[in-house]
Amino acid sequence: MPIHPPVEVAGHVWDWSETIVFGVLNVTPDSFSDGGQFDDVERAVARARELVAAGAHAIDVGGESTRPGSTPVPADEELARVLPVIERLASDEGVGVPISIDTYKAEVARAAVGAGASIVNDVSGLQLDAAMTATVAELGASVIIGHLRGEPATMMHDVSFDDVVAEVIDELKARVRQAVTAGIAAERIFVDPCFGFGKRAEHTLALLAATERLREEIGYPLMLGPSRKSFIGGVTGAPAQQRVMGTAAAAAIGIAQGAEMLRVHDVAELMPAIRVADAVRRA
Numbered sequence: 001m002p003i004h005p006p007v008e009v010a011g012h013v014w015d016w017s018e019t020i021v022f023g024v025l026n027v028t029p030d031s032f033s034d035g036g037q038f039d040d041v042e043r044a045v046a047r048a049r050e051l052v053a054a055g056a057h058a059i060d061v062g063g064e065s066t067r068p069g070s071t072p073v074p075a076d077e078e079l080a081r082v083l084p085v086i087e088r089l090a091s092d093e094g095v096g097v098p099i100s101i102d103t104y105k106a107e108v109a110r111a112a113v114g115a116g117a118s119i120v121n122d123v124s125g126l127q128l129d130a131a132m133t134a135t136v137a138e139l140g141a142s143v144i145i146g147h148l149r150g151e152p153a154t155m156m157h158d159v160s161f162d163d164v165v166a167e168v169i170d171e172l173k174a175r176v177r178q179a180v181t182a183g184i185a186a187e188r189i190f191v192d193p194c195f196g197f198g199k200r201a202e203h204t205l206a207l208l209a210a211t212e213r214l215r216e217e218i219g220y221p222l223m224l225g226p227s228r229k230s231f232i233g234g235v236t237g238a239p240a241q242q243r244v245m246g247t248a249a250a251a252a253i254g255i256a257q258g259a260e261m262l263r264v265h266d267v268a269e270l271m272p273a274i275r276v277a278d279a280v281r282r283a
Contacts, residue, residue: 004221004260007187009142010098010118014057016221018278019255021271022060022100022263023051024227027081044085049094054268058119059095061086061112062102066123066152066197075107082108083115090116100144106131113139121263123194124148125175137183144223145175146194155198164203165210168193169217176220190261192223201231208250211257223261226250248273255281 006015014020027044048059063081064073082101089095100119101112106129109120123146126133136143147168148155161167172191180186193214195204207214208226215222226232232246233239244266251262251270255277264270 003215003258005187007142007221009058012057012098016260017282019259019274020057020221020261021055021267021274022058022223022261023048023054023056023267024062024263024265025051025059025085026062026065027085028063028065041084041088045088045092045095048089049092051267052095052097055271055274056097056267058098058100059089060100060102060119060121060263061089061117063108064103066102068152068156068196070152072151072153075105078103078105078108079111082112086112086115086117098142104128104132106135109141110135110139113141118142119144121192122146123152123192123197125172126179127175133179133182133184136179140185140188142188142190143179143184144190144192145172145179146192146197147172147175148194149198152197156200159198159200159203161199161203164199164206165213168207169214172214172218176218186220190221190223191218192225192263195224195226196229196231201234204229204231208253211254211259215258215260221260222258223263224251224254224259225263226254227262227264227266244269252277 004016006013025048061082063078086099089099098119099117100121101117102121103109104122104124119142120136121144125145125147176189179189193207227247228240228243232243236246248270252273
């Protein structure tokens, strides 16, 4: 059963009676599993419509790949990728859901919210850009506070945890405190342990297994992003494009333990598993 009060995001009320699904829309040439597929505005809008028609409650737009070893993109290049898409999505009747901007740069977040985004999804948990926390507070946007040590380009160089679950909980709680102290309203905060970001497969599996603990100890709506991740490939041997069934299993496990939000690429393929897991969780 829901443990959080309903929240309003861009005119939509999320009462946690079902899992909130974010459909991934990468407008990048080099994302790990769908790079280059939607880097044209018309293709991106068409894909967003498909995601919403399949059941997505929000669209998460990304203009910079954060896969391990990725090269950082200058803010002006990231803006050139995402702003035309966000502007179109915000005015498209076939979309009609909240838009999230996947960025760790305050400049990009500000422009994206100005173009129509209402959620900032910062994988770094407000750590990589010193201006991000104050910017989100000023904008009044919702925020997904992620967990990442270091930067995407180097996050897998020195991965070390004594107790990954306890450490991720403590670090996310500290980042939430930072956000609230800066003036970000508590009801606008969501958290994400960020599977695979500075974490090896065994760390991600441990975090997934501890979903209920994460949810209860952090105390904010919990997003999971298992979609097509390498830990699934490590278990199944499947390449990124063939990890839908593994993603479905991870999603169902997370929902069964109380995760309120999912970020996935394959909304249509995953919705049956999500709905069954929802029904069992809420029975």
